[in-house]
Each structure stands twice: as structure tokens, then as C-alpha cells.
Amino acid sequence: MSKPIFKEVDDLPTGGLTVMALKSLDFLIPGQWQNLTGFDNTIRAVTGETDEALIQQIGERAVALYNDKSQGYQRALWLYETVESGSGLLGTAALANRIGQDSFLGFLKNITPKPEKAQSIDLCIKLVTELVAFCQINGIPGDSIGDFLAALGDYSGESLMRMAALVSFDGVIPLGPEFAEKALSIFDGTSPKELEGNPTYKSVQELIPGGGSSEKKGFIAQSFDSTKGWMKSFVSSKNVTQEGLLSRLKGFIEFTDDKADYVGALLDMNVKYYRHTGLQTLARRLIERAVAEI
Template sequence: MGKSIVQLVDELPTSGMTITVLNALDFVVPGEWDNLIGFDRTIKTVTGEDDPGLISQIKDRAIELYNDEGEGYQRAVWLYQTVDTAASALGTAAMANKVGQDISFLGFLQNLTPKPEKAQAIDLGMKIVVELLAYCQINGIPGDSIGDFLGSLADYGGESKMRMAAIVCLDGLVPLGPNFIKAAGDWIGSATQSSLEENEAFRNIQKMIPGSDKAAFVGQAFNSVSSWMGDFVSDRGLSPQVVLQHLQGFVDIADDKLDYVGAFLDMSTNYYYHTGVQTVAKRLIDRAYAEI
């Protein structure tokens, strides 16, 4: 067995590129995300309790729930971690591809690395699928409960809302441009099982994707969230330039190299795993507190 949920939460960083970038995105969902680190502190924040004995009971029950393989909490953490690890690999490949385009001597690299737009579109689709699957695992419902997931987005708050904001901004707008929903939808809609298997995240998680037609499910999941993402962008007046301007307040990046920025962020951040662990911890604590 891997690390305990207590250890995972206690080991989350308080600084670094991931934290810097998430703080830069506060303008998208103002005040929603607090980088809550430490399991005991998380218990106190979630429950409002400060009695050491009660906190210890809640912690023990949360650990029991997390360790129970009949529950989905460990699988949810694994999903968050797996998709972020794959995104980092994608960022490295995308940067190699850009080098191949800009320096003729290294042009051969284009034959060895995925085209960034297609790869980034599939990566965006996989993050949506993982968010759906993790939601289902955490809530103990079937993995194809797209309607339940879509309904829950309206109630997302805190680190979950920040995670969706980061998906839209960092995996959508920055690398794919203002029409990212259509661009990604086109790529995902034309994807086949074999083309999806070029994506590391898909290869790793496909066993958890429901049904026999995995490509169709990925497309269905992405399409179900498309309207929500479109409204999210328009309601906040988001664009690649607006996002970049806010990132530049925290990170030294050039404004004429959005494709490089997307690849750089893929390689240097793990916002998905970071906020995912925070989500799992909060849901565990909520349940443990209710059961004490």
C-alpha cells in the first residue's frame, strides 16, 4: 500500500510553481482556494472543531475509510496523480516539438513527439474524464454517472472549483486559444481507441473508463461539460491574454509564446494532483465527522 492520506496531505507543498500559478488564478474564482496543508489543520478547518480527542477520532475514521479498498478514495487520488504525471510528460514532448519547429537542425524531433494541439486537446479531454471518474469514486456511484457529475459542477467550491478553473485556463485557453472548446472537441470527436492510446493518461486509466467504446465515452464526457466551460469563460471574460497577464504577475513568461507557456506549465506544475488530494481529504473528513 502507498502513503496514508494523512501523509499525502501533510506533504503537500506550501510554496513552489504549482502554488504560485494557483494563486495567480485567484482572479478567476476569487477567494475560493486556500492552500490548506496538514491533515489536522484540514480537520479543524472543515469541521470547526478544536478538541484534540475529537480530532483524533475523526482522523482515525478518515484513515480507515481511505484504507478501505471497497471505497473509492485511494482510486480517486491515483486518478488525480496519474493524469498529472502524464501531463508533465506531455509538456516535455510539446517543448521538444516546438524546438523541432524553430530549429531546422532538430526538425527530426517533430517525427518523435506528438503535435501539441492534438496532444493538448486529448490531455484536456482526459482531465475532464478523470474529474468525472474521481467524482464518482469519491461519491461511491457508477463511473458513467455523467448527469450527476454535471449537476455537481454548479455546487463546486474551494479547491474543486479552482481545479476546474485551472483546467479551463491552463489546459484550455493558454495552449489551445480562445476557441479551445471547439478545437478540443473536434480532436476528441475524431479520436479512435488507437489514437487515444498515444496518450499516456488514457493508457494508464482506460481500465477505469466505463463501457467497451472508450473513445465514445471520452467524447461524451467532454461534450457534456462543453457548455459549462463556455459559460465559465464568458461569465468571467476570460481569454488567453487575460490569463497570461495575471500569470505574468507571478511568473516571468513571454506574452508572444503561449504555446511555450502551456508546455512549461505542464512540466512545472501538478495543480491537478495537489487540489485533488485536498478534495479527497475534505470529503473523507466530512464523512468521518458525520459518522463519529
């Protein structure tokens, strides 16, 4: 890792597009997410501790845990960061495709993926990345779908916000309310070779369980199918709609209704919610474990 973990947490933004986008989802999970930034500040928030010497001790232990390569913490952060950089490439391609349909740049549609297919693959891979990162953080085998599903029901704070953002920004906005069925259907129809050409898949494939792309594709599909019920329940119980989400985004992203389909691609390129909340989750887990071990 290029920066120490405490510096990564210290450098988390307190404002900007990512934070505004996440705050726009507060209505789905009221009060669940606070934008915790700063390593010492996070220690205080997680532990309630005020003793500076103890805060220092907890911080040092958390840093040592993160630096231990036999643990999965560094790999988890790598996943959170990398899946987003691959996704950003998809956003660029999807937006180029959309522009290609609207102007003389029609030739672009021949060299960029269709937004719906790109978004569907992206969504499935982001979901499996959450599962694999969860396994890395908790020190369990990377294919523990059952453990992940059990934990998902208890997700809160940053982790729940990340799933809310996944459902909203990568699901409902680009693909509509039936995004889960649509994405899985499109993903199932994607060949392993097509998958290998996908930037998001290429970025994280080494940590996805499975021998080759065909096995990895099967694992991604199984993971998504297993989690589909939770996502559909989240959408129905929270009454998540494209209109509702877009109206909240209009507070800080300018677009007209006829250009709403650009928004998914714009979010892909500019809103780094996976890394942001992933780093917050990672810091919390490190601190909780450090406290338990002191």
C-alpha cells in the same frame, strides 16, 4: 498507496510553482480556494473543531475510510496523481515539438505529437478523470455523467479551483478561447488506435468506463460534450482570456510574448494542480464523512 493519507496531506506544498499558479487564478474565483495543508489543520478548517481528542477521532475515522479498499477514495487519488504524470509526458513531447519548429532540431517534429492535438486529447481525458474521480469519491457508478453535471454547478473550494485550472491551463492558454469546440473536434477526429498511443490515456484507461478503446473514446467524448456548456459559460462569465492568464503567470514564469505557446507545455510539466487540489478535495470529503459517522 505508498504513504498514509494523513502524510500525503501533511506533505502538500505551501509554496512553489503549483501553488503560485493556482493563486494566480484567484481573480476568477475570488476567495474560493485556500491552500489547505496538513491533515489536522484541514480537519480544523473543515469542521471548525478545536477539541484535540475529537480531532484525533475524526482523523482516525477518515484514515480508516480511506484505507477501506471497497470505497473509491484510493482509486480517486490514484486518478488525480496518474493523469498528471501522463500529462507531464505530453508536456515534454509538446515542448520538444515546439522547439523543433524553432531550431535545427526540426527532426523532433516527426517523433512528437503536435501540441494542439496533444493538448486536446489531454484536456478531454483530464475532464473525464474528474468525472470518474467524482464518482469514486461519492460511491456512485463511474459513468454517472448526469450526477457529475448536477454537482458541477455546485462546485466550490478546491474542486472549483481544479476546474478553473483545467479550463485555464489546459484549455484557454494552449488552445485559445474556443478551446472546448476545438478540443472536442480534434478528439472526435482521433482514432482509437491513436488514443491508445497517448500517454495520458494510457495512464488512466483502466478506470474509464467502456469495454475497449473505441467505447472508452465514446464515453470521453460524451462526457466532454456534456460539460462543454459549463466550461464555455465559465470562460464567458469570468472573461477568461489568454492575455489575462499569461500576464498573471508572468509574475513568476519568465517568457516573452513570442514564446507564449511554450507556456502550456511548461505548465503541463511543472504545475501539478490536479494532484494538489484533488488531494485537498479528497481530504475534505473524507473528513466530512468521518464527522457524519462519529
